[in-house]
Amino acid sequence: MLDPSIRVQVLDSITDIPAEQWDRLAGPEAPPFVRHAWLTAMEESGSAQRDTGWAPHHLTLWREDTLVAASPAYCKYHSMGEYIYDFAWAQAAARMGLEYYPKLVIGAPLSPATAPRFLVAPGENVREARHALMEAAIESAREEGCSSIHVIYPTQEEADFLEESGMARRMTLQFHWKNPGYSSYEDYLARFNSKRRNQLRRERGAAETQGITLRTVAGAELGPEHARRAHGFYAATCERYAWGQVQLTPDFFARIFRTMPEAMQMVEAVRGKRVIAGAFNVVTPQRLYGRYWGCFEEHPFLHFNVCLYHSVDECIRAGRKVFEPGAGGEHKVSRGFEPTPVHSTHLIFDANLNRAIRDFLRREREHLAPAVEEAERLAGLKPWPLTG
Missing domain, CATH: 3.40.630.30 (Gcn5-related N-acetyltransferase (GNAT))
Structure with a gap:
């Protein structure tokens, strides 16, 4: 149960949140894509704004004037710049007479890299904070007329939590060089x-x-x-x-x-x-x-x-230790970049569309293991350290 002293606020600009408070949640080891300066540059430069299809919709939890948890989020009016490739889902929705856009995306704009999506202050109950942020996401997404919620490139531990909470999970591949x-x-x-x-x-x-x-x-x-x-x-x-x-x-x-x-x-x-x-x-x-x-x-x-x-x-x-060259690029495999699963989770409000997408994800996942095996075969890397 959420601490009654905590209030929920949805904000339409990252600049409404003090940079030092946001970055304190992210922590010193956070990838740059979830830092306040990166998100500010996205929004203030006009790259991620309503007229470009990325309407800021940040989910925040506060205890008085102190930020205790947050998720970067955007109401999306297209699927460009996510690299999760759900264009076929939008087409399926249209065939069913449904509006797929807007949708609520929890993640960083134009940044297909795994990073924390639920930023929680040290000492706070992480599980309760995540539940509260997701409840805020669901309530505000419905209010905004969104068809769905998509958490893109969360950490594996976050993806596990979200799947346990009932979201559909998708696993796709990137190709990373590992040292x-x-x-x-x-x-x-x-x-x-x-x-x-x-x-x-x-x-x-x-x-x-x-x-x-x-x-x-x-x-x-x-x-x-x-x-x-x-x-x-x-x-x-x-x-x-x-x-x-x-x-x-x-x-x-x-x-x-x-x-x-x-x-x-x-x-x-x-x-x-x-x-x-x-x-x-x-x-x-x-x-x-x-x-x-x-x-x-x-x-x-x-x-x-x-x-x-x-x-x-x-x-x-x-x-x-790791070089992530971005989405796609099977040509990287033969140059020593190894197949690496990345995650997203999805909550579709329409029951029929939800059922169809979950069935698609089940079938897609069945092909993932063979794809990884084939990529590893094509890479042909000798085990390290070398022997003999």
Whole structure:
């Protein structure tokens, strides 16, 4: 039972919550995507607002003026930028004569990375706080006319809790590079057979023969020109593909480079005196998150060098344990990125649609284990540490 001294409040801007209180809940080890500065940049830059389909709808619990628990949440009017791919569910709803949008999404905009979704202050009853936040989500979602609630990329422990509470659970795959204790890039290559090692060396060596130099710009080195460049590469990639949609504004990049420089990184490919390609990454001491990349010139293996090989080498040098290059990308498997389950949970208010989606998720999950086995087979990584 919720402490009667605690009040529930749903807020339509992250700036209505003091940054120090929000970040105290998130804790010093939280991924940057749930920090106050990141969410502020999303909203204040115009990247995540009602007119872009992301209406802030943050769930908070207060004891007097002290924030004791919170969830970042948004009323969504489309499914872009979530990377959970429920477009077919929206189509099924339409065939049933139902409005799928708006829906309530608990998670961070445009950030397909696992991170805590229920931020609870130290000393508080975590289970009670989570129940209270979900009750607030259900009540406010119904008031807003939402069809459903979706918790995207929660931690596994949170997903277990939500499934036990009655939400439908979805597991999908990303491909993460994991560092079991490499001391050099050659250690990483040694886990492949000779044919694959030669392939990776040839691909990485292509940059030198093309006259391309790779460099990392990070922290205090980052300036406004890097923010402009990051948005330019991001927009160029979005505009190149039919599925692409530019959702982040230039001001978003300017804000996070200014307010969170310690967590920002740009990998740049330089040819002559010109930066021809780049990748925008987010970092912590233990993890690197690949976010967006783009190029202004096409060269063989440029994408692999900018987005994968250079950062793998730097993760080994820095002792980072995991490199998450983002959603999708089965091509990563043959380059040593391992299949890793990620989670989402779903509460559909319409009984018929709920039944259909749960049946779909059951069948989808039956195919997950074989998919993981096939990906591991294609990766062909030798067990570490190597023996013999």
